[in-house]
Amino acid sequence: MKPQVLFIIFLIVLTSLCDTITQILLKSSINRIGVSFPGKLREILRFIFRLILIPRLWIGFLFSVLSLCIWLFVLSRADLNFAFSVDSMHYIFIALASWIFLKERVGARRWLGTALIVAGIVLVSLS
Amino acid sequence: MTAKRVTVKILLLLVLSDVLETFTHFCFKKAAVLAQDFSLQGLAEVAPFFRGVFSSPFLWLGLFSVLTVFIIWSTILSRIDLSVAVPIASFSYILVPVVSIAFLHERISLLRWSGIIFILLGVIFVSWSTKEEGQAHL
Numbered sequence: 001m002k003p004q005v006l007f008i009i010f011l012i013v014l015t016s017l018c019d020t021i022t023q024i025l026l027k028s029s030i031n032r033i034g035v036s037f038p039g040k041l042r043e044i045l046r047f048i049f050r051l052i053l054i055p056r057l058w059i060g061f062l063f064s065v066l067s068l069c070i071w072l073f074v075l076s077r078a079d080l081n082f083a084f085s086v087d088s089m090h091y092i093f094i095a096l097a098s099w100i101f102l103k104e105r106v107g108a109r110r111w112l113g114t115a116l117i118v119a120g121i122v123l124v125s126l127s
Numbered sequence: 128m129t130a131k132r133v134t135v136k137i138l139l140l141l142v143l144s145d146v147l148e149t150f151t152h153f154c155f156k157k158a159a160v161l162a163q164d165f166s167l168q169g170l171a172e173v174a175p176f177f178r179g180v181f182s183s184p185f186l187w188l189g190l191f192s193v194l195t196v197f198i199i200w201s202t203i204l205s206r207i208d209l210s211v212a213v214p215i216a217s218f219s220y221i222l223v224p225v226v227s228i229a230f231l232h233e234r235i236s237l238l239r240w241s242g243i244i245f246i247l248l249g250v251i252f253v254s255w256s257t258k259e260e261g262q263a264h265l
Contacts, residue, residue, distance in 0.1 A: 116249025
């Protein structure tokens with residue numbers, strides 16, 4: 001039972017990493033377009049069209065497909081709550097990756113919040 | 128660069144994206160549960176498992192939902208930072224347990240609930256700090 005749970009947690013961390021890569025590639029693609037908040041439907045569609053022409057977005061898409069495959073396997077084995085709660089690990093990965101790759105500012109308060117999230121994850125895993 | 132202020136419109140889009148994402152997870156779980164006849168002991172059973180999953184209408188409903196979430200999420204990210212948008216998307220931590228209880232009949236212990244509250248508190252803290260830093264940055 002125990003090693004199986006560890007294996008499931010490992011798989012969920014793997015999907016979190018894949019999701020983080022997807023998000024970073026998506027956000028950096030959007031930053032390249034530089035359009036701020038398309039309001040009308042036509043603007044949104046034009047924005048999405050410009051977005052899908054950026055190659056790195058498709059690399060991100062591949063990672064999200066990989067994530068989906070692992071995720072489907074995980075969900076066949078684990079409770080939705082358990083899986084989704086451990087998946088919240090991606091908050092830490094996102095904060096780290098945004099800080100390192102997107103040069104977003106991550107202060108002390110945000111790291112404290114991240115620590116609270118980790119504590120929550122541990123509590124959920126114990127239950 | 129992009130503005131960091133979170134408007135009501137963005138908040139509503141985030142909630143909509145979260146509701147759809149919750150719906151996505153629900154659909155995927157349904158598709159996976161329906162394909163669970165396969166015991167998944169060896170590598171040879173992975174292919175029939177995915178064949179079972181992909182023949183489920185829930186999976187396709189989920190994939191359509193993913194596409195919609197992508198469009199909404201990209202629109203949100205065109206306005207605010209990634210490290211702002213992701214923590215605010217914590218609404219799922221309330222929605223997912225509620226959906227699990229109501230439709231999947233899963234049980235959630237008190238310990239697990241407290242963990243979920245911890246996660247939520249942390250997420251609120253993170254968004255709060257991001258907002259303040261964003262304003263100082265401006």
